[in-house]
Amino acid sequence: MKQTVLALSIALGIASTGAFAQTAQPTAPRTAPPAAPLPLPSDPPATWNLATLYAGDAAWDAARQALLAQLPQLKALQGTLGASPATLLHALRALSAAQKEAARLDVYASLKSDQDTQVTANQARRQLSSALQNQLAEATAWEASEVAAIGPAKVDAFIAAEPGLAPHAYGLHTLLRLAGHTLSASEEALLAGAAEPLSQPQQIYELLANADLPWPTLTVHGKKVRLDQETYVALRDDADPKVREQVFHAFWPVFKAYQRTLGAIYVAHLRGVAFDARAHKFDSALQDALSQANTPDTVYRAMVAEANAGLPTLQRYLRLRGRLLGLKQQQYSDIYAALVKPPRSYTLGEAEQLTLQGVAPLGEDYVKTLAQHFQEGWMDAVPRQGKRSGAYMNPGAYDVHPFVLTSFNNNYESVSTVAHEWGHAMHSVFADAAQPFELANYGIFVAEIPSTTNEMLLSDYVIAHARTRNEKIYALAMQLELLRGTFFRQALFAEFELKTHEAVEQGRPLTGEDLSALYLELLRRYHGDAQGVMKIDELYGAEWEYIPHFYTDYYVYQYATSISAAAYFATGIEQGDTALRTRYLDMLKAGGSNDPYVIVKQAGVDMATPAPYRALVERMGRLVDQLDALTGGPGAAK
Ligand SMILES: [Zn+2]
Numbered sequence: 001m002k003q004t005v006l007a008l009s010i011a012l013g014i015a016s017t018g019a020f021a022q023t024a025q026p027t028a029p030r031t032a033p034p035a036a037p038l039p040l041p042s043d044p045p046a047t048w049n050l051a052t053l054y055a056g057d058a059a060w061d062a063a064r065q066a067l068l069a070q071l072p073q074l075k076a077l078q079g080t081l082g083a084s085p086a087t088l089l090h091a092l093r094a095l096s097a098a099q100k101e102a103a104r105l106d107v108y109a110s111l112k113s114d115q116d117t118q119v120t121a122n123q124a125r126r127q128l129s130s131a132l133q134n135q136l137a138e139a140t141a142w143e144a145s146e147v148a149a150i151g152p153a154k155v156d157a158f159i160a161a162e163p164g165l166a167p168h169a170y171g172l173h174t175l176l177r178l179a180g181h182t183l184s185a186s187e188e189a190l191l192a193g194a195a196e197p198l199s200q201p202q203q204i205y206e207l208l209a210n211a212d213l214p215w216p217t218l219t220v221h222g223k224k225v226r227l228d229q230e231t232y233v234a235l236r237d238d239a240d241p242k243v244r245e246q247v248f249h250a251f252w253p254v255f256k257a258y259q260r261t262l263g264a265i266y267v268a269h270l271r272g273v274a275f276d277a278r279a280h281k282f283d284s285a286l287q288d289a290l291s292q293a294n295t296p297d298t299v300y301r302a303m304v305a306e307a308n309a310g311l312p313t314l315q316r317y318l319r320l321r322g323r324l325l326g327l328k329q330q331q332y333s334d335i336y337a338a339l340v341k342p343p344r345s346y347t348l349g350e351a352e353q354l355t356l357q358g359v360a361p362l363g364e365d366y367v368k369t370l371a372q373h374f375q376e377g378w379m380d381a382v383p384r385q386g387k388r389s390g391a392y393m394n395p396g397a398y399d400v401h402p403f404v405l406t407s408f409n410n411n412y413e414s415v416s417t418v419a420h421e422w423g424h425a426m427h428s429v430f431a432d433a434a435q436p437f438e439l440a441n442y443g444i445f446v447a448e449i450p451s452t453t454n455e456m457l458l459s460d461y462v463i464a465h466a467r468t469r470n471e472k473i474y475a476l477a478m479q480l481e482l483l484r485g486t487f488f489r490q491a492l493f494a495e496f497e498l499k500t501h502e503a504v505e506q507g508r509p510l511t512g513e514d515l516s517a518l519y520l521e522l523l524r525r526y527h528g529d530a531q532g533v534m535k536i537d538e539l540y541g542a543e544w545e546y547i548p549h550f551y552t553d554y555y556v557y558q559y560a561t562s563i564s565a566a567a568y569f570a571t572g573i574e575q576g577d578t579a580l581r582t583r584y585l586d587m588l589k590a591g592g593s594n595d596p597y598v599i600v601k602q603a604g605v606d607m608a609t610p611a612p613y614r615a616l617v618e619r620m621g622r623l624v625d626q627l628d629a630l631t632g633g634p635g636a637a638k
Pocket of ligand 1: 424
């Protein structure tokens with residue numbers, strides 16, 4: 001899950017790394033000190049301490065064997081759920097305990113493997129853990145259909161009669177809600193058999209896109225370079241506009257040449273998804289995807305509508321970029337060009353210090369708790385030979401604490417990643433303390449809100465305390481790119497997905513050429529081609545072929561909704577709205593105790609209304625004003 005998320009964030013153009021699953025000079029002096037000194041050593045622990053999970057590998061294996069030995073007893077619980085409130089409670093407690101231990105075992109196995117992927121024993125342990133998860137899932141696969149057969153009336157009567165069932169009530173109701181879309185056992189078995197062939201379009205796409213496309217060789221700055229997906233990312237922000245154009249004009253024709261085949265592959269995927277949604281009695285693939293977390297589809301449509309309403313602000317930002325880059329006519333190949341070079345580097349200690357200063361608006365308790373956990377061996381921060389790359393937070397060890405992995409390399413992105421991943425970690429700290437195991441684990445729809453809120457608070461702090469004009473410009477540009485990449489770009493993808501799924505669901509023909517035309521229209525509309533903001537060549541209509549996430553349906557919209565909610569919370573909390581801050585912290589404490597849409601709504605942000613999206617667009621507008629004024633634009637004389 002995590003590897004994929006990281007690889008995807010590059011394709012998606014997201015600045016920071018994904019959920020739970022993101023260059024160095026002498027150190028400059030610290031930024032302006034905070035009001036009160038913070039208790040932080042200059043040398044944070046370099047790696048995590050896994051002994052809090054298990055005393056060692058032998059203890060881990062003993063715990064795994066013990067859990068394996070329990071599987072027959074879990075199987076034997078089948079048929080007991082509906083007998084009485086007491087038997088239901090007994091069974092659910094046993095299932096919970098097994099799931100909790102399995103999750104803890106998996107945290108140890110995956111962290112140990114990530115800290116050194118070259119050790120064979122680590123790989124073997126990871127496979128053992130993965131096999132255990134599958135065996136547990138098999139031994140307990142009867143649960144959902146048995147709860148469905150008991151039915152809502154009897155389940156509710158049991159919950160009323162047995163107070164011990166309270167922590168299980170939300171899970172039971174979710175199973176009952178989804179039961180309406182579960183077919184008979186034989187029908188489900190038939191569909192399960194079709195799942196493998198239906199997943200083939202994605203497999204074929206990955207083979208073609210990652211291995212078989214014929215990449216050209218270029219001469220860039222006098223050096224020969226084989227262009228592929230990796231070198232494209234490395235070269236697309238070159239300081240020379242001619243090089244950027246050269247790279248784009250060599251990269252995109254490769255995808256364009258396979259438009260017909262890649263279109264047939266994607267449409268085959270869409271048809272498979274439509275078939276599965278219909279078979280499970282959903283009106284559409286959108287309804288199917290959103291029903292898992294019970295998110296209303298009005299959220300999706302509100303986000304897309306408000307992204308479109310906010311396009312003048314995106315285009316104002318792009319115009320300003322064009323001026324700062326000194327370009328007469330901006331091209332799509334200029335979209336990744338940096339406005340200024342990174343003005344300074346950071347140590348890990350400074351990253352933690354800055355994060356603490358940035359999140360100060362969240363309150364003393366939050367800051368103190370975070371400062372304390374920074375010192376407790378929860379994070380493996382620095383890249384090493386053999387260590388897994390990227391960044392994530394792993395929340396799986398409920399009775400222990402979350403773990404964080406980053407690849408800290410002294411640049412501003414690394415600092416922002418520390419703030420981001422610890423936003424996830426603190427979410428789990430609050431949720432685990434307030435909720436029983438069954439209700440602690442939160443969904444992706446809410447997960448990216450605290451991480452992005454922390455990134456925004458950090459960025460606002462760095463902007464406000466920049467010591468030089470260059471530092472301020474850099475920090476403004478970084479946040480503006482975060483808003484562009486995580487809101488507008490993901491909204492464009494979301495709009496594309498909706499249109500392509502709907503075309504297939506309505507039985508309209510769809511070819512690779514149609515898909516490129518559709519995508520080109522979106523690119524031009526978002527980036528103001530008709531308004532002369534950015535010129536989009538017809539060639540770039542092929543970009544949809546490059547985005548692997550279109551095979552993970554209706555997922556990326558959550559990046560756009562999360563950053564919008566984060567903009568709403570960060571701005572309000574910075575302005576001193578203490579009631580909003582309390583509701584925000586209550587949202588963290590709510591964990592997974594309700595549907596994520598409801599949890600966010602209870603914090604005062606209804607994601608089906610325009611308010612959060614407008615908060616994001618207004619924030620972007622303010623940052624554009626600041627950058628414009630700072631760089632000699634119309635506001636500069638003030
Ligand atoms: Zn994240």
